Amino acid sequence: MDTLSIIVKAIFSENMIFAYFLGMCSYLAVSKTVKTAAGLGMAVIFVLVVTVPINYLLENFVLKQGALVWLGDEFAGYDLSFLSFIMFIAVIASIVQLVEMIVEKFAPALYGALGIFLPLIAVNCSILGGALFMQERQYSTIGEATAFAFGSGIGWFLAIVAIAAIREKIRYSNVPAPLRGLGITFIITGLMGIAFMAFMGIEF
């Protein structure tokens, strides 16, 4: 698999929202206007691209069976993969905190745009989902893992911006009262998901 194919696959046929429903909570809660949706989308891309490679290194040099062999031959039999959940979530929570502080210090404009969304992202399923899919699919290099993270982030960004745009427009339509708000958002996301299934089977 080359890098481009991983990116395209992660954006379209294995879209985080439409194929796996990861990060739905913030997707539904923060998609009322395009501007905030785009801000959150950018933050997700950013955090995914930073955390997935770090978790990839952690997985391959600490957690996987035999990963500790660089410490010496007697460590070859160790399998710490049962610790992966707690390690991944700790990495994500601390990186998010760190990224928030760095961005605040060195890029105040970016902080203004992403600021309020960054803490939310530590508990966004798509970030942990990215790390767990990376572990399950066993990408062979760190480049491939990063490409996957980038593609997933872009896919998430596209999905949330699209639904926010639709929700802005749907305000002027006559939706049945009980379906307004959450209900219609669910059904539209379902229809968008069906449309995205057209990308299935695309291989480069």
Place this chain on the structure above:
Amino acid sequence: MSEMQTAMKSKEPLFSKKNKKLITDPLSDNNPITIQVLGICSALAITVQTQQAIIMFVSVLFVMVMGNLTISVMRSLIPSRIRIIVQLVVVASLVIIVDQTLKAFQPDIAEKLSVFVGLIITNCIIMGRFEAFAMANKPWPSIMDAVGNAVGYGWILIAVSLVREVFGSGAISIPGAGQMKFIPEAWLMTGEGGFYLHNNMMILPPMALVVVGVIIWVQRMRNKALIEDH
């Protein structure tokens, strides 16, 4: 939330009216999925078969009850600045227990649930209840609250998966017993006759969203107070 303060009074019977309300509220009018919009990710992804939904429900019930209890017991010891990390560590350790147990006793289902067991960690219902309830309440009401919310989450999960499995594959599955098909082979449309076709749309992931959308629709039709502006 007003019930939070009232639940803190100490001399209450174990199943007082307030405590019962903690359980019954999340079942309909304050349902975590359809009203509070929490925990959607896993609710949608694992509802192709009933058995996965049931296993997921039991896992979430376990993690929520134990987690709410732990956080509630430790609530005065947790510094508020790092509470999110403490909460994450508590959930993550409980989820590791669930994951290892599933891998040992239900390996097939554990494989089908794949990453979604791990994603219980970021299931917003759990973090949401820790933040909103367990951090401010005594252990017993916290357990009640956890049970209520987990069951409110579970029944939506099981309802959605029933619809999807019955119409999508003409079967019902129970953990341990496997999948039971109830549509006779002779009915199925094949080359030589038959009239019945499975609705394959139902197996596709997007249909979970539509089914939940319909549940929300019905619920808000029955209770007009829940209708949103836009």
